[in-house]
Amino acid sequence: MGVSPCTTNITIDFDCQFRVEIKDGSLTTILSAFCKLLPQMLKDFIEKVVVGLGEYAMGLKKKPFCCDECGNDGEFIWKTRHGKKTKILTVFTWVILHQLQVQCKKCGSKMYLLRKLLGMEPMQRIPVDTYRKLGLIGSLTTYRVSEKILTMFGWAVDKMTVWKAVQKTAQEIDFKLDPEEKPSGEADGTGIGINGIKKRGKELKVFVQYKQGGGVRVAGVHIGNYNGGWEKLFKNSLGVLKGFKKFLLITDGDTSIFEGLKDKVSVIFQRCLWHIPHQLKYTLWKDKDKIVRKSREWLHVMSEVLEICAIRPLVDCEETIKAMIASKKERLTKVIEYCREREYKATVEYLENAKDNMFTAINNRLHGKTTSRVERVFKTVNMRINVGKWSVDGGLNVTKVRLAYYYNGFDA
Ligand SMILES: [Zn+2]
Structure with a gap:
């Protein structure tokens, strides 16, 4: 969806004029003045660059974007470089930006250019870079602490935004076996607390794959009832599993999903x-x-x-x-x-x-x-899960992001 306009180097001059009133010259005072200035400077800077990119793109015979209605990527005319306002969350703070609007010369339909130029989805308010960072923070510590830390470093972000970012980040994470790693692994379950269910209400199941260089990576995560759900843990990996000559699985779970793969999967019950x-x-x-x-x-x-x-x-x-x-x-x-x-x-x-x-x-x-190697993974999960109250989805999502970061090389 997004376009990448940087196919060539574009130079944009940016003059900046500011006026500050400060009561003393301490670094704290200067930095707090800077923080007040930042949103305005950031907004001006982004708008200046985006308009520059827009001008450049509009000057090309074949545009790096096309009409949403008819697919035309040839001729357009400017409607405005300074249109309706829209809000975007950068890694520093929210910024309110003016939309750029063009009109297709072929079909006459108008469209906004800002998000296309920024490489964002239509209507998207929180870009990928931003929500992944927030999502990772929210998986590493409690939502309350996330908010506190972010605020200390100048992000005006509340814990609800962090929570949403975790959910969104988790949706992008999909665990399965890696064909390049060892054809062996382990699956186990442990009880976790879920809102409204007494004590250890649900079972978290984790499927890990052993890595060539030692250690483990996560190949499946599921939260569900104690009896059942094992097939969901393994389902995603069946395709990769068929590529292995033989896969050694250590588990005490229900492995009936592998019935059809008896010659491929040998199970050791632990x-x-x-x-x-x-x-x-x-x-x-x-x-x-x-x-x-x-x-x-x-x-x-x-x-x-x-x-x-x-x-x-x-x-x-x-x-x-x-x-x-x-x-x-x-x-x-x-x-x-x-x-x-x-x-x-x-x-x-x-x-x-x-x-x-x-x-x-x-x-x-x-x-x-x-x-069990999975025991270590459970400790990683519990350090976060034990400091919160969770729905099944909320618990699963925070666990996914956390495990992806600790075991599968996910970073923001
Ligand atoms: Zn058109």
């Missing part, structure tokens, strides 16, 4: 490592007619399973790992036996089912990191 002890509390509660919470037996089962699921870092010897797994297996068999003798039916059933999957995962993971 469920045992982080979720088994948690799930165990629930099965022990189900066995409550046989076992009392926090009793000696309850503590024994819990602590044994916690130990079995815990992984020692810095073990890189294959034989040690094998021995560790053997010992963990033996220990698990004993706990299951202990539970069976005492008729903790739900717990026995649960542990029996988890058993096999659990050791494959430990085997695979022993070489790598002991804690």
Whole structure:
């Protein structure tokens, strides 16, 4: 939509005359006088340049813009260089500028030239450069603090404008797998607080891809209910995923979206490592007619399973790992036996089912990191989410901008 008129160097002279009244010569006084002068100077400067560009463009045989009605880019006549006023938010402050208007000689329709020359969309009040900067600030700190900081540096911007900029910036951000990065990643979820929903109301799910040089990038973000929404997290990446020979995904989420890609995607369930002890509390509660919470037996089962699921870092010897797994297996068999003798039916059933999957995962993971890489990403999210009240969309948008900045190279 926007045009770039700078196909050649245009020189525009700008004379500036100003009058200031100051009560003393301190730098503070001088700078505050400058701040008062700035909007007027900025307005004059932009208008002068834009009129210069307009004159230059109008002098060309083929214009760098065309008629909105008939597409003509040949002949136009000036209607005004100083027409109706319009408001634009620059990175310094709002400026009120006069519209430039021309008329098409072919069809007679009139059109404004100002935003076309500035490379902006029709009616747009906040240019891309401006809202991205505000959007980034709003994702880095609270809206109230954003307003405070901006005001301190001369921006006359309120927190509502920052909020809107975050929403707008987020709409431009789309996460998916990068075909140039590693064919492996991790997906996990964590509870986040949402307005009107008690405590940890919704689940934030994040899908990260491992990078060639180490570290992770974000390939998907979703906020939704605890059970479900996983397909939305992965959907965007399916196309890129098909380009990989094989993709290794570590997750405890629902991966049914990959059913059709079974030969491409191998999934390692990490469920045992982080979720088994948690799930165990629930099965022990189900066995409550046989076992009392926090009793000696309850503590024994819990602590044994916690130990079995815990992984020692810095073990890189294959034989040690094998021995560790053997010992963990033996220990698990004993706990299951202990539970069976005492008729903790739900717990026995649960542990029996988890058993096999659990050791494959430990085997695979022993070489790598002991804690989920997504955990670090969650911390980054929570530092912002925990200082606000959020709607689902508001929370998702601020998270998107923040993660794009911290992990995917987005900058303003
Ligand atoms: Zn026309």
